[in-house]
Amino acid sequence: MRVALFLTCVNDTLYPDTGRAVVKLLTRLGVEVDFPMAQTCCGQAHYNTGYRHETEPLARHFSDVFGEYEAIVTPSGSCGAMVRELYPRMGERARAEGRGGGLAAALAPVVPKTYELTEFLVDVLGVRSGGHNPAPGHTHPPPARGRGGGGRGARPPRLLHAVQGLELVELPGAEECCGFGGTFALKNSDVSAAMGTDKVGNAESTGAEVLCAADNSCLMHIGGTMTRLGSGMRPVHIAEILASTEEEPAA
Known part of the structure; x- marks a missing residue:
């Protein structure tokens, strides 16, 4: 293909x-x-x-x-x-x-x-197995469009759950927007920053070391907030986790 x-x-x-x-x-x-x-x-x-x-x-x-x-x-x-x-x-x-x-x-x-x-x-492709990745705990927040645009909401956590050796923990307030929203973050910077702070606080409460999402626009906003707050978490795109597995995902 x-x-x-x-x-x-x-x-x-x-x-x-x-x-x-x-x-x-x-x-x-x-x-x-x-x-x-x-x-x-x-x-x-x-x-x-x-x-x-x-x-x-x-x-x-x-x-x-x-x-x-x-x-x-x-x-x-x-x-x-x-x-x-x-x-x-x-x-x-x-x-x-x-x-x-x-x-x-x-x-x-x-x-x-x-x-x-x-x-x-x-x-x-019908991928069901995520391969093996002996990585630290991760938490996955569906981005704002995860349950809407593209209708893909359940797919990222499904793929992450299929990665052996990866501990996936629930993110409190996962359905809430991180505050980026493209130009929303520029036009409403104070509100956007507050939403980002809430998202990072929820992520840190899980004890996970990595925050995973399927859109780097969201991760850019969240990651910037983490840096300003001195967080030890790392934002990582799901593609980089799936590509780093020791065994290839299988259909």
Whole structure:
């Protein structure tokens, strides 16, 4: 199976190890992974800030770059949700404004075959075993979109539970947002910081050494809060945990 890795701006710029982990993990599972060099931002930041029309060229470009692949895999639930949920909405809004159905038709090929990583692992590849990783205790907070965007909420903990030697503990208040929310953290910085502090406090109460999530945008916010508070916990993307196992995950 040939898939394209949609790494996203945040990972490409700040967390390249997550991209390497995704490639390592998928390759071990027999997937041929391409990285289209022409990929750019999906437009989520623009769209969420109210610049819908300015987002449309980015969405068209996304479709042009990724349209030929069997599947598009991203280690970001929020960017995956942008394509799966908000691209169709943009197309319909353009049609309602009398600009025809050109945008909707252009985006239609990529919408159903864009997958967040854990969704692809569980639903497409049928991964059930997480391999063996004699790591310290971890706690997993489903990101804000974990139970909504992409509908992937149960998949990350399911994959982590399947990793032998990894102790997974529940995170109090797991359904509460960490406070990042893209531009929300910029527009409402005091509220965002308070939410991040609450999230870190809940994570530290578990006694775990590692905080795992499936989106580095959330982990960036949480990790920054941990640094400011002097926390000893480490934020780690789930791809890096699964890729570091001694035995490959199995379908």
